[in-house]
Amino acid sequence: MVNMMIDGKKVSAPKGAMLLESIRGAGISVPTLCAHEAISRSGACRLCVVEIRKGNRTRIVTSCLYGVEEGLIVDTKSERVLNVRRLVMELLLSRCPESDVLQKMARDMGVEPQPRYAADQDKGKCILCRSCVRVCEEVVGVSAIGLFSRGSCKEVGTPYNEKSEVCIGCGACAYVCPTGHIEMTSTGDKRRIWGRSFKMQACSKCGKFFAPVDQLKFISKKTGASMEELSVCTECR
Amino acid sequence: MTKPIGVAAKTRQIVKKHGGGKSAMIAVLQDIQETFNYLPKEALKAAARAMNVPMSRVYEAATFYTAFSLKPRGKHVVKICKGTACHVRGAAILQDRFETTLGIKPGGTTKDGKFSLETVNCVGACALGPVVVINADYHGQVTISKVDKIIKKINEEGAKS
Structure with a gap:
């Protein structure tokens, strides 16, 4: 275990943990977009920045990628941190002005669209965090x-x-996308994603369309489970 | 151009030479480009399969590096350096000259498939600026009159062979 001071609070964390988890574990909120429990960290959105102090020096780091250290003094709400975070938010907002997730986050942080950054019209809601990939x-x-x-x-x-x-056609990419850039539409026995149409499997018990046939075939090939077994939705299983 | 063996077969040979795997990808792509003058879709797909690397990773690398071209290029690829040193020494005027003489914009290829025009950021020969690289030949301190001579020379050589 290592001991740190986060916003004046004594916090201990297991070795090898990331700062973000310790900060959130201490009940302090940090805004993030790209940190997702299912995937490896990339530090792409840069909203999770915090200020760390080691000896006389302070510096700004992305907390989602910074490992915990003994005696670290962390400030998550200093003026410097908030300035960096606001700038990051301004840039994200001018890249994806149509994203409602970003708009809400910006409102919560008191950030407004800046006229000095020309708003992009052609990027959709994608912030290039690579979470889907x-x-x-x-x-x-x-x-x-x-x-x-x-x-x-x-x-x-x-x-x-x-x-x-x-x-x-599993839709995992659409699920992890923090801004809702990836479009997936499901109507009846069809699901559309990435320009391709997938046939959905109806549950053999309740008749509900619950997963693309291609996905079940993939799972069957990987795990050896029979298609019959997989043709029952998770609720009826 | 006659192709004794298919694109996919040739690509598999290239991959075999480099030993497959993700780490050899750039070398494989460079060799594919050297063989076919660009990166054909068929070759990329064959390379991905032979290297056991997902097609999306291969396409990421192929689109990331400006040295790779996904479109067929001319026999002679004209690269005008637009780095800082070449820029201040008049690379823009040279570009103008190439564009009007060849009738193409950067990224384009002449209808006869002879010339392609590209701009690059720095070729590391700043003392020779402005530099124009044609295929593997470096032309230093290029002037407008030199541009015409270079093109004329290439055309004459092409007529001979």
Whole structure:
């Protein structure tokens, strides 16, 4: 266990833990977009910044990626932290002005759209945090999507923007997306995502459409469970 | 151009040479580009399969580096350096000249498939600025009249062979 001071509170945390968990464990809230329990950390959104003090020096770090250290003094609400966080928020807001998640976060932080940053009209709600790409690779294991091109042209999608052959339509990417950029629509026995249409499986007991057939086939292949067994929805199982 | 073996087969040979795996990806893509002059879709798909790397990772790398082209390029690729040193020494005027002479914009290829025009950020030969790189040849201290000579020379060589 290591001992730290967070906002004047004594906090101890297990070795190897990240600052963000310790801060939240101490009941202090830190805004984040890209930190998700299901995927590895990337420090992409940069909203979780805090100020740390070691000896006479202080510095700004992303708490989601900074490991806990003995004797660390952490300030999560100093003027410097709030300034950095506000700037990050202003930039995120000008990239995705249409995102209601960002708009609400900005309102809570007292941040308004800044006229000095021209608002992007063509980026959708994507903040390029790579959460969807990570979940597709790390959790689902198919890597159907990626972030293509570079710089201001960078965007999320499938290779060549074509219908993906490997996508199983599970919707994990849409689920982890913090801003709701990825569109997934389900109507009756069809689900649409990444420009492809997936046939949904009806539960053999209650008849509800609960998962894409391709996803069940994928699970069946991975775990060896029979398709019959998988054709029952989680509620009836 | 005749292709004795298919794009996919040739790509598999390239991957085999580098030993597969994610770490060899850039080298594989460079070799594919050298072989086909650009990165054909078929080759990328074959490379992804042979390297056992997801297609999305391969396409990420292929679109990230400006040295890679997903479109077929001309026989001679003209790269105008627009780094700081070349910029102050008149790279923009040279670009203008190339554009009007060849009738293409950066990123474009002439209809006869002879020339492609690209701008690059720095080729590391600032003392020679403004620099124009054509295929593997570096042309230093290029002037407008030199531009015409270079193009004329390439056209004459092309006519001979």
